[in-house]
Amino acid sequence: MRVTQGTFSFLPDLTDEQIRAQIEYALGKGWALGIEFTDDPHPRNTYWEMWGQPMFDLRDAAGVMAELRACREATAEQYIRINAFDATRGFETVRLSFMVQRPATESGFRLQREESAGRVVRYTLQRR
Amino acid sequence: MLPYAKMGYWDADYVPKDTDVLAVFRITPQEGVDPIEAAAAVAGESSTATWTVVWTDRLTACDAYRGKAYRLDKVPGSADQYFAYVAYDLALFEPGSIANLTASIIGNVFGFKPVKALRLEDMRFPVAYVKTFQGPATGIVVERERLDKFGRPLLGATVKPKLGLSGKNYGRVVFEALKGGLDFVKDDENINSQPFMHWRDRFLYTMEAVNNAAAHTGEVKGHYLNVTAGTMEDMYERASFAHELGSCIVMIDLVIGYTAIQSMARWARNHDMILHLHRAGHSTYTRQKNHGVSFRVIAKWMRLAGVDHIHAGTVVGKLEGDPAVVAGIYDCLREPSNPQNLQRGLFFEQDWAELRKVLPVASGGIHAGQMHQLLTYLGEDVVLQFGGGTIGHPMGIQAGATANRVALEAMVLARNEGRDIWNEGPDILAAAARHCQPLRAALDTWKDVTFQYASTDTVDFVATATAS
Numbered sequence: 001m002r003v004t005q006g007t008f009s010f011l012p013d014l015t016d017e018q019i020r021a022q023i024e025y026a027l028g029k030g031w032a033l034g035i036e037f038t039d040d041p042h043p044r045n046t047y048w049e050m051w052g053q054p055m056f057d058l059r060d061a062a063g064v065m066a067e068l069r070a071c072r073e074a075t076a077e078q079y080i081r082i083n084a085f086d087a088t089r090g091f092e093t094v095r096l097s098f099m100v101q102r103p104a105t106e107s108g109f110r111l112q113r114e115e116s117a118g119r120v121v122r123y124t125l126q127r128r
Numbered sequence: 129m130l131p132y133a134k135m136g137y138w139d140a141d142y143v144p145k146d147t148d149v150l151a152v153f154r155i156t157p158q159e160g161v162d163p164i165e166a167a168a169a170v171a172g173e174s175s176t177a178t179w180t181v182v183w184t185d186r187l188t189a190c191d192a193y194r195g196k197a198y199r200l201d202k203v204p205g206s207a208d209q210y211f212a213y214v215a216y217d218l219a220l221f222e223p224g225s226i227a228n229l230t231a232s233i234i235g236n237v238f239g240f241k242p243v244k245a246l247r248l249e250d251m252r253f254p255v256a257y258v259k260t261f262q263g264p265a266t267g268i269v270v271e272r273e274r275l276d277k278f279g280r281p282l283l284g285a286t287v288k289p290k291l292g293l294s295g296k297n298y299g300r301v302v303f304e305a306l307k308g309g310l311d312f313v314k315d316d317e318n319i320n321s322q323p324f325m326h327w328r329d330r331f332l333y334t335m336e337a338v339n340n341a342a343a344h345t346g347e348v349k350g351h352y353l354n355v356t357a358g359t360m361e362d363m364y365e366r367a368s369f370a371h372e373l374g375s376c377i378v379m380i381d382l383v384i385g386y387t388a389i390q391s392m393a394r395w396a397r398n399h400d401m402i403l404h405l406h407r408a409g410h411s412t413y414t415r416q417k418n419h420g421v422s423f424r425v426i427a428k429w430m431r432l433a434g435v436d437h438i439h440a441g442t443v444v445g446k447l448e449g450d451p452a453v454v455a456g457i458y459d460c461l462r463e464p465s466n467p468q469n470l471q472r473g474l475f476f477e478q479d480w481a482e483l484r485k486v487l488p489v490a491s492g493g494i495h496a497g498q499m500h501q502l503l504t505y506l507g508e509d510v511v512l513q514f515g516g517g518t519i520g521h522p523m524g525i526q527a528g529a530t531a532n533r534v535a536l537e538a539m540v541l542a543r544n545e546g547r548d549i550w551n552e553g554p555d556i557l558a559a560a561a562r563h564c565q566p567l568r569a570a571l572d573t574w575k576d577v578t579f580q581y582a583s584t585d586t587v588d589f590v591a592t593a594t595a596s
Contacts, residue, residue: 003346007279008541010309010533012563018541025544043276043348084279090464090485093269096279096544111343119332123339123374 001108003041006081006099016065019082019100023061026084026096032056033064034083037075037101042109042125051075054085068100077103129161129242130179132168136191137177142198144215150252151233152475153212154203156245156418163200166243167212171195173237175216192217209418211249211475223260226386226433234421245419251428252476259481261432265396265403267484268462268509271436274376274402275348277311280540281508283532284312284352286491286515291318295325299333301525305518306341306349308529313337314513315354317381317408327357327366335373352379352404352437360388367395377402382426383409386433393434404489405435415584422585424453424473427460431486439489443505446493450583451505461486462509473587487511495574496535496567500553503539512536522573527566534564 008014014022026033034054038045051071055064064082071080080101083094107128114122132138144150151174157166169177175195176185195216203209222228238246272278287293287301302313313334321327334351342349355366355378363384370378378401380392389405396403413420423440430438440457441449456472462485466478490506491513502512514532521528538560543549549556561568 001344001346004309005276005347008537010530010537011541011560018545021545022541025546041346043342043346046276091269093273094278097276098279109343109346111340120373121332121336123335125339125343 001106003079003099003102003106003108005041005043006097008098013102014098014100019068020061020065022096022098023064023082027059027061029084029086029095030088031084031086031095033058034085035064035067035071035080036083037071037078037080039078040127041079041106042127048079048081051080054083072101075101079103129165129169130172130177130181131165132172132177133165135168135172135177135181136194137172137175137197138164138168139196139198142196142215144198145217147218147254147256148215149218149221149229149254149257150476151214151216152249152251153214154209154245154247154249154418155212155243156209158242158244161242163210163212164197167197167200167210167214169240169242170212170237170246171197171214173240174214174232174235175220193220195220208244213475218254218257221257223257224262224390226390226429230386230429238419247417247419248421248425250422250473250475251425252478253428253432255479255481258432258479258483261483262390262393262397262434263431263480263483264436264486265393265401265434266436268436268487269485271402271487274400275311275350277348279508280536281503281506282311282487282511283309283529283536284314284489284491284511284513285310285518285529286314286316286513287319288316288515288519290316291322292324295329295333298325298330299337301519302334302351303337303341304525305529306338306351307344308518308526309345309533310349310518310529311347312350312352312377312511314352314404315379317354317356317406319354320356328369331366331369331373331375335375338375348376350376350402352377354379354381354406355392356381356384360391363388363392364395367392367399367401371399371401375401377404379404379406380435381406381408386429389430389433389435396436397434402436403434404437405430405439407439417585422473424457424460427457427486428478431461431480431483435486437487437489437511439491441488442490442492442494442502444494444498444501445490450586452587453583453585454505456587458488458506458510461488462507471587485509489513491515493577495577496531496570497554497557497574497577499532499535499539499557500549503536503543504550508540517570517574520573521566521570523566523569528570531564531566531570534560534567535570 035051036048038048084096109125199213414423441454495517518528
């Protein structure tokens, strides 16, 4: 299966050139780029590992790409996403978040069902 | 007719206070009725006046309680219509009650004989009054964080056919659409608890579909379970069941009424639930320009009342929606404050005082081939709902959902890359379709579908006063 979290997961994996264009877009908006990685892509896993802090003062796409390369080298076979954070009042949240690496084989999830009274089922997602 | 103007309901020198509630009405006086008298009458009948003088007025500080018409402009291009501006003292309104507000502002006054027709065009609420409302239970920012979906419009679809599916068959549609790539599926406004499908059945099968689709995609998925019912007790029962089943969102219809909407907004805030509002019924009073209530006012009331989603127009789809009017409505829902913008139908400045933002929903006769237009007109913070455009796909529901998701992501990617999507949109879609057969089929199937009709609700503004 393919985990389809992130803004562009239904497109073919982005090339470095395409990733760089999105970084340029975010920098142009004044957003801070951050790189995060995980081996646990559960949809409720909110806090992936941060590859350092969000790069609030870095205004250069080449610098972000260099950090991404370093992250990829250190975390082969994990998921990596780039987040663009907007600190503007009224947002103060992520404005763009897209995957830039995924494992060659994605193990996916199994839906666990626990049956209870009145036909109600308790659901939970487990890693396969 | 009572001399309303002379009685103090018209005051051309009145300077509205920052704390006043302001309204602008489009009035069409009966023949022979002086427009200033008509404006004063509207101010009177929507505040303290009755049809005759009462001595008991003298027991009150009646000057303060009178609504005051303070400005009258002829409607450009119209022989007999006027924009009348009325100011109301804050003391006239109960805090936090849309019902109380509307009982005055759109109460008896709309049946008042000396005006042939009357339309509430816009309102301005002072910060002191805005602060008495909860506002959206969740809001755009928190909704996106809960769903873990950023940077693109959300995608939805309404289950079709609207009526007749059994619970089990209904859940099939939900599963296919979510697995194919949609974020949300939606009950229709008139799906409640009918002989062919009782509500518990629908809720149970739907949540199986939602969770199964989440397992297949690793994404948070949702289905707006419509909890609209005949009584508040029934609605709370249904909403509680949705909550117990782990749904992230419930839905209500505008026809349940303002108080019921505020109650459900409070319930939603207390249960970490997103609240979707379908605007069923609004066209009976929003669509004709000479009489009723403009939808921008309804949108403002609903932001105060506390819904998270509201259907607010598509521009390009099958339902009424002039581009400027729709843009003005979206501004009321999504911005922290609105400057006056007459070209968009916004007569007043409005400060939303940190009330959360409502996510507009664009639904009705839209398809993947319009993605560049939708993104240009409506922006990123919107739910695009393709009902027929998903379920009517020739290769099936999953394919329909995938086509929409691919078209959307390709268009956002291209926009962010700095491309001119308005003009290059069809090329961008064609290129994306080369790696996505379902998108190619969607583009071929619906390439000629457009809805080119004149809007009935349009902006007709010229800012200069002509008679005051």
